Amino acid sequence: MLYIGIALGTSACKFLLMDETGDIKNIVSRDYPLSFPKPGWSEQDPAAWVRAVEEGIPALLDGFDVAQVAGIGAGGQMHGLVVLDAEERVIRPAILWNDGRTAEEVDDLNGTVGWERLSAATANIAFAGFTAPKLLWMKKHEPQLFARIAKIMLPKDYINYVLTGVHCTEPSDAAGTLLYDVEHGCWSEEMLRIVGVRAEQMPRLFASYAPVGTVLPEMAERLGIRPDTIVAAGAGDNAAAAVGTGTVGEGACNISIGTSGTIFITSEKFGVDPHNALHAFAHADGNYHLMGVMLSAASCNQWLMDKVLGAEDYAAEQEGIAEERLGRNPVFFLPYLMGERSPINDTDARAAFIGMSLDTERRDLVQALFEGVAFGMRDSLEVARQLGIRIERSKICGGGAKSPLWRKIFANVMNVKLDILASEQGPGMGGAMLAMVACGVYPSVADAAAALVRVVETVEPEPALAARYEERYQKYRLLYPALKAVFPKLH
Template structure:
């Protein structure tokens, strides 16, 4: 049996899977997040470890001698620093922390986006790890001087379980320290950040076994025998494995708090403006990813805070203007990452008239998120990448109406999976591959992933949405100079 771990921002979610891919049970353990200053976001790695241990102990009860491997997926970009005694120097700075505006400006405009793209395949974003290192160097020099090891959140769990400092390419690509195309640490970025390569973990493919759980931790976990630990994956790559988006030419859409479009490739590619992230994939290849900062959170904001109605399904049943709505919603409640990289963009409604109804505006919110995801898909298409179908996951994907809108806005067949466990399932699959149950990720996918439903675009509705998307795009281009 195999355990998949999803080290999220609010909780660690764990999944127990047998060798045939059957999910035996799941467990979730929450931990706090701290906001010590406006725009800051931090967590204590000790909380991750404590709850991961508690979760594995609970989920393995009754199977303590049958666990063969563990795979950890988790939140990306976070900065975890250890001193010479392996003590955490300061709370981890998370992916959604916004303190690095000065450092991002320095990297993109002083060092230069062209150089960053040449070194790493990407440009600087506030969430990435390298700007956080520069912030720590400038603002906490005493702490910076103590650094002996730098790692990502999930890699801290792997280190504490195995005693081996290891990472893998999918998560490391989001640090702005990895030469993504050549899968090695960028010496130029290491120099820019003022660190040493020996501070960084050894790099692996996601399914590589990096070590075994230490005997001292085995007793805490309540496990017996030998348990292997694979390198794991960043959360989006792990979710893609968990939905079967592996091998070239596949796509996965995630409708969570944020929204992502994840497009797989066997070749490294970068768009002209670095509008999409060019990262490595957990299947051994590469992927392009567009990330919009507000997706399902747009609908939550509209329903919970504005119209104050938490019956989402009932609200959606009233929407009868699919494809003919006159109202547009710009989904930039927290600015935007892909494809605009503009934290100052604002949300808004356009096209409101005297006869506009509440249902029109509710529908516009769902459509606006779909249009925002389409923006990133168009960047991928500009590179000659053909996408005809996509899996979909996340809380927003539970809405049949939203899935229908996305299928027609993006002109894609949209498939749902039987087990929407995302990163935790991906982690378990990687563990099964690493332990030799399957020869590779593709074989594991064929044996484990099952699809439940496929939504096919309707030609007439797709044509209507094509016109509306072009209008949406013109509106966005018009308002960008205001911000």
């Protein structure tokens, strides 16, 4: 049988077709636009996601026996606010994960409501990208639209709703709303009261690997699949990517260098970072994870290549960075192009190159950017280490991880072994694996991961280079505290 994995990203939706042995039969992608109506805002029309699905799935299945398609699972961009009225119409464009308009609401939640109260109710504090602050922003700035809300959902859940007619979500995505009680696995009554929404407006909760329903007949006809095709609840993109890399169970780690950057550490026991520098979320395998999130990771490189250097060949820009230059670059880069989440939670922070001189070359900037993203990710790793968590190896995935140079830098900055996978398809592969569990092909997510995920190479840190990067990292750590008071004055 065949299984479809959907990766609902920020700029494109990727579709993957896989059989139960893990053999990937086909991959297609459909792009869609982002909207930035005001500085710091980031929105998207959910209709664009539906169009991508209606175009992408038939293209994915072209030439295949559609009768063999048994299940669909999606991994999607987290935190985005999708709101429908009583007539099932989308009320306004979705406010996305990287939208920064909610600074006042975040300050009010963290300051007035308080970190301790938020953490007790949800295991997390407020961040600008989370869903609850977006609802508070709507309540204040768009009260007439807020009053029309009948259904609240997240981006991939809107796709599931269109496919099945079921208003659903699951723990890994719900955990990023600041409306979900991670420890007890339910919507937080206290947070619903604080935000001013009702329980009946919230989606029904399913396990990530559970079937939520089957495809509606009219959608099945449109997509060219059987109406009895099972749709799994799916997962938030980071949890889905972790499933796809086999990062499940106890003490596993995955580093993702995508548009954003994440470090994802799994646990079979619920636990919270007492300083809330890391997110304490539910995992798609039924357990938990701690996660550090950088808002700009591989997107930093895209910005430098496209907007600054005007470079079309990204790989060519890395060729001049010889191995002897690693750990010796005098230039530093702070990767805060869109503010930052973990571990500093500062919407005012901005990117900066520091340490340039008349000797600075183009390749120094590229290298500094690669190193700065790795240093920024290490900030979150250090929080985990302070909690007593020992990470000696990690999977690595995402577009940035395709660069051998970036992998080498990460291995030595982090001083951990990095496992490269035979097939790294991120949230799409994880979504297809969750669909397999929903269809009964594997009894658990862990069983699916053990059967389907294979490591083909390991990048090991080199003691001398890791020592040089340790020295550079300690200098990097001085930069943000020195500039923190300056950033708000730049706006």
